[in-house]
Amino acid sequence: MYINKKLKNIAVELSGGAESSLLYYLVCKNYQDSNIYPITLVTEKKPLYADVAKRIIDKVEELTNKSPAKHIVVHGSQSNYVDALDKGVDDTVEKYNIDIIYTGMTINAPAEDVIKWVESKEIRTKYNIELQRAKKHINGRDKSRDNPPSHDTITTLAPKHKILHCSPWNDQNKKAIIGMYCREEIHQTLFPLTISCADDKIFDTVEEYIHCGDQCFPCIERTWAMDTFKKDYTDEQMV
Numbered sequence: 001m002y003i004n005k006k007l008k009n010i011a012v013e014l015s016g017g018a019e020s021s022l023l024y025y026l027v028c029k030n031y032q033d034s035n036i037y038p039i040t041l042v043t044e045k046k047p048l049y050a051d052v053a054k055r056i057i058d059k060v061e062e063l064t065n066k067s068p069a070k071h072i073v074v075h076g077s078q079s080n081y082v083d084a085l086d087k088g089v090d091d092t093v094e095k096y097n098i099d100i101i102y103t104g105m106t107i108n109a110p111a112e113d114v115i116k117w118v119e120s121k122e123i124r125t126k127y128n129i130e131l132q133r134a135k136k137h138i139n140g141r142d143k144s145r146d147n148p149p150s151h152d153t154i155t156t157l158a159p160k161h162k163i164l165h166c167s168p169w170n171d172q173n174k175k176a177i178i179g180m181y182c183r184e185e186i187h188q189t190l191f192p193l194t195i196s197c198a199d200d201k202i203f204d205t206v207e208e209y210i211h212c213g214d215q216c217f218p219c220i221e222r223t224w225a226m227d228t229f230k231k232d233y234t235d236e237q238m239v
């Protein structure tokens with residue numbers, strides 16, 4: 001991941017999901033002397049995202065001794081959340097003289113691997129997954145995220161800002177993220193606080209956002225990543 005300690009003002013898009021939380025942690029760990037601005041989008045369908053992100057910020061402070069210069073909470077509507085988040089980023093870049101912005105995008109896990117995994121009866125019993133429903137969600141995933149974007153992991157945010165934009169995992173999937181949690185030894189502290197669910201339900205508590213089981217693609221993908229990471233790499237590191 002690109003780190004340049006000369007940079008003073010750092011922005012991180014922080015939703016509270018596994019990727020953005022890990023990214024925020026790594027930024028705090030590596031930029032101890034800089035000003036860090038996590039940016040969180042709240043919509044009518046995700047009213048608790050500011051609280052979700054705040055839990056991550058507090059835990060990261062515990063782990064790295066680094067607190068944010070300011071937590072930027074942007075309000076927007078779900079129907080145009082991309083524009084709302086972009087505007088929040090633009091405003092932050094301008095107001096706080098941001099030098100670099102980090103985003104934690106990953107690509108989808110390979111659908112055929114996830115389908116093969118979910119077809120195992122043993123897996124479905126273990127995680128209480130219903131096959132047809134899971135397949136429906138896997139096939140209904142956002143296919144624009146199946147392949148890495150054509151741009152590099154470091155780009156200049158052009159043309160209006162001329163600042164750096166770093167998206168270090170835009171060619172990796174969730175399993176790589178789980179691996180990094182283990183390597184950083186934060187898989188038992190930070191990871192359990194991260195959320196997964198992209199279900200459209202509006203939940204009443206922060207905990208409910210963490211995992212829905214097999215009701216949405218990100219939750220199936222997360223279980224796949226944890227399960228197969230364990231099999232591939234280790235028996236004991238993951239909880």
Ligand SMILES: [Zn+2]
Nearest residue numbers: 197212216219
């Ligand atoms: Zn879910």
